[in-house]
Amino acid sequence: MKYGPLVFLAAFLALSASWCGFVLTPQIQLGRAVQETNSVVTSEMYPQDRPGSARQGLEIYRAEGCAYCHSQQVEQKGTLVDVFLTDAGKNSMAVAAALTEQHLGTFSGPGLAAGLPKPVLRNASLDTAKALANLLKKAGANSQLRLVPFGPDIERGWGVRRTVAEDFIADSHVMPGSQRVGPDLANVGMRLPDVNWQLMHLFAPRSVTKDSPMPSYPFLFERKKIGKQPSPDALQQLPKEFAPAEGYEIVPRPEAKALAAYLVSLRADVPLYEAPATPPPAATNAPAVTNAPAK
């Protein structure tokens, strides 16, 4: 390594290698990715474009540097399988006997058919779950396997599956974040879909989350004197200590509305082939229509 050109060549080759590895190859692999029907349960395109206001909200998210305290990456440790009994079949006694034999608790034949689908095995490995499904099939029952990703992030309710590259296709600039001073936001729209809640949280975080260490963003809002009619946009239900004086109201500026729209649009919960997850039963079975109150 005595000579200049040699040192230069070494540096050139090393940097080219790293550049080809982490700049060129990802671009070839992911750069042309488009929205696809890569979803497990529907044939809808994923990811859907965000609505216009949410796209503007991403700009506010960037300008205010939200990503310095909030990540948008849900991790998972692995996936476990639940077995749901969907149909007890004709011979429910045999099914119950088969389940009892597997030490899955005590089941009675007649009770089995009630309240289906119901879980008969939770958090098992895929092999165990498949074996049970076969067993049930032999006994004449039908079952369904549900994939349940697990990990601390998912148990915190930050998402139903891990975040993957596909979730970001529709966005620019992509800000996955590197720190969690606050919770992960990859699915905040799933967790907290109420726009008014989001706006109140931006205006005064401690008005909705006690002791929250998040700063408030009062400059995204306007304090206005209530005119002839209160503004339809004004923040509703602000607790007393955060509410403006009598006769005034807090109206979100367009920036706040856009940011709230963006936050509500953040949900990466569609199951994908590279990140499968079966939505919980409540989500798939729409609320029972029969009990709906007559209008």
Place this chain on the structure above:
Amino acid sequence: MNATCTTSSASDAISTGEIDASCRVPLFTLLVSAAVWLVVASVFGLIASLKFHSPNFLSECACLTYGRVHPVATNALLYGFAMQAGLGVALWIIARTSQARVAQPWLIAVGSKLWNFGLTIGVIGILIGDSTGYENLEMPRGAVIFLFLGYLLMAFFSLVTLHNRRERALGPSQWFLLAALFWFPWIYFTANYLLLSHTPVRGVTQAIVAWWYSGNLNLVWFGLVGLAVVFHLIQQLMDRPLFSRYLALLTFWTIILFASWSGIPSSAPVPAWIPAMSTVATVLTLVTALSVMVNIRQTCGRGCAQTENPAPGKFIAFGTMAFVVAWLMNALGAIPEVSAVTNFTWYTVAQSQLNVFGFFAMTMFGAIYYIVPRVTGMEWPCAKSPRRHYWLAAIGIILIVLPLAIGGVVEGFNWHNLKMTNVDVAKNALNFLRVSTLGEVLILLGNLMLLGNLIALSVRYYKIHFVPVYRDATATLKPAEAKP
């Protein structure tokens, strides 16, 4: 003082005095602006840190919110102080080791001005909400062009200086600097072109490019330049050659081969091979840390600061230790099992602070305290201030890194503990952060001392060298006017 360079006995050799004189203009431009940005960085860093004591502190003003103040602090530290000081010190080392006068010193100074102009635009851009949102690359497009052109000017004439060297064979410091000078424009252009041009890369590729850039800047560029300074100054301070050139070669190769692949966290939502490769490469940088440790230890023997003025030696010794620890922390944090706890926590912040400030900035302080008296031929106005700065900076950075590293690990475990709500975890981590504010205050004080010293020295230099010249020039005029 100049004992190290008296060996060059050839009659046509350029004296060290001449070399130092040719450095003066660019070095002062770079170092004074670096010191100004250093103070800017620590003021904004302190504001950002105070936000954790009271969330509504300065929250009324959009441009003083955490999301803007924090990137300003990082950018001012990285591009304002670290890179400018690095380029200045690198220039001096290149000139001294090459025994050549600096080529086009005024153009290098112009490059520094362009760089500072771009940086000012960039910082204002971030403050008014024009940040790009990519970490370490927040400055908007308009600013980046000036920074890039400024860098090209500075680096080009540094390379010309290196090219004019008397001895064709290159020493370790020169390998490191040559590679670093060439490295930055490539990564900076790639990242900014792919992220900020009219047709940027899409989706998560953006994040990959930004991570790749950050890894290359923080580990490769700072590693190469910082270690070049350490290697050069250790030899000067100890007045003996480096223990092993081969170990230095190993350090060099491991940095350019492995550290250049680091930076992508194992949690990244990207195809699995990318974080896997990055993890392997990052763990292999352990070799870098160990080779530096052995080489410096063996070179120093027992007394690392046995010189007439021990302050530079102390800074360099601290910087070397911080380098080893920071790179160990980095390699450790890349292992998936560890990363599952430390990722997204203050641990990563502690690591990067230790690398950028504990290692790089401390090394630069040492170099500045060593070089400036030689280049100006003047002692520091306050002889004790280098040592005071050392203690302030050393205690300051320890008070930042230690609580954040411990707090980060605790925070990581807390996120796994479902009994704690989000607010509980965040509030628990704040206790550690609040200790680090004290460190920020100490660092700010130290930085103010450095700036004050540099300015006082410049003023004194100006008084000694320019005022008499000006007086003489004006004095001859007066009698001439009086006569007719």
